[in-house]
Amino acid sequence: MRLRQSVHFFLLGMFVGLSLSGLIYLGLASIWFGNHLTGNLGRTDVASVTQWLAPIVWEGTFDGTLIDSIYKQQNLTIATTIFALGKYTRFSKDFLESAEEHYFVGFRVHYYLFTDQPEAIPNVKLGQERYLTVKKVPSMNRWQDISMGRMEILEKLIQNELAKEEADYIFCLDVDTKFYGRWGVESLDRLVGVIHPWFFDVPRFIFTYERRPESQAYIPAGVGDYYYTAAAFGGSLKDVLHLTKTCREQMNIDAENSIEAIWHEESHLNKYFLYNKPSKLLSPEYLWRDISMSAGQVKIIRFSHVTKNKAEVRPNL
Ligand code: UD2
Secondary structure, eight states: OOHHHHHHHHHHHHHHHHHHHHHEEEEEEEHHHHHHHHHHHHHHHHSBTTTTTOBEEEETTTHHHHHHHHHHHTTEEEEEEEEGGGGGGGHHHHHHHHHHHHHTSSSSEEEEEEESSSGGGOOOOTTTTTEEEEEEEOOOOOOHHHHHHHHHHHOOOOOOIHHTOOOOEEEOSSOOOOOOOBOOOOOOOOOOEEEEETTSOOOOGGGOOOOOOOOOOOOOOOSOOOOOOEEEEEEEEEHHHHHHHHHHHHHHHHHHHTTTOOTTTHHHHHHHHSSSSSSSEEEEGGGGTTTTOTTTOOOOOOEEEOOHHHHSSOOOO
């Protein structure tokens, strides 16, 4: 009887021991393989996905080398537009030189630079498979018209030229800016918005949406997800064509009704993104307010506005 009990205890002990070591082994293996597969990616201090499951790109949420190798096989062309009218031509050199250093490095990029003074655009040495087309546009007396007028010019560019020239994606960027870090294929998607650097960590009621119902850009109080900058947006040609066309149409209706949205095309862009959700959002790393300002959760500043004396560079106040 004693012997039988001992055998039972021995077998039970063996069973418990083996089960425990199995569990420990599985746990360790899953941690190892999990880390191995994800490379420990992910952030806990910021949201990296929206409520509609669009990724929000932050440093630490992607593996640049891996994502480059995936996109490299697709032989992509990224069209990139900037506008430099009046005194803003002075910003184009730093923009282009810094873009050559940091922007879609190793990928085909075609810059389209719109200006009223082609002769004032400096000759910047571009890398292999990097192209610049300078296009002349009429001068304008109001900076607000220059800023808003971009939507119509972009619409025409995509409709009349880019579709034929087979660009795959387009980004539309402010020129009074500079690149300081990688901006690469992690930013590509169907429709891409960039969270405005002044509003990424504030409650919704602070957002400077257009609040007058008379404007087509009107967004009522209590509505809205993010406040997006108009200084950088992009996506597929088809989606950005629809965006620029819609914003242009809405701004034309406002003009007919003698109203101009509070933040011009940015107000209309925010209205557009509210009802046509971006499929990917870029964190304020992709458009910071000024390189010298402290950054909080922004661990790397990739692209930033440069400081400017608005009264000196703009044609009007
Ligand atoms: C904000 C937006 C900007 C635009 C503008 C409209 C941010 C951070 N920036 O910037 O994208 O929506 O408000 O209210 O959200 N430009 C010229 N010549 C001029 C004036 C403007 O070429 O004389 C072009 C240039 O490409 C410039 C862009 O228009 O980058 C926007 O103008 P801005 O940068 O002066 O506007 P800002 O800083 O108020």
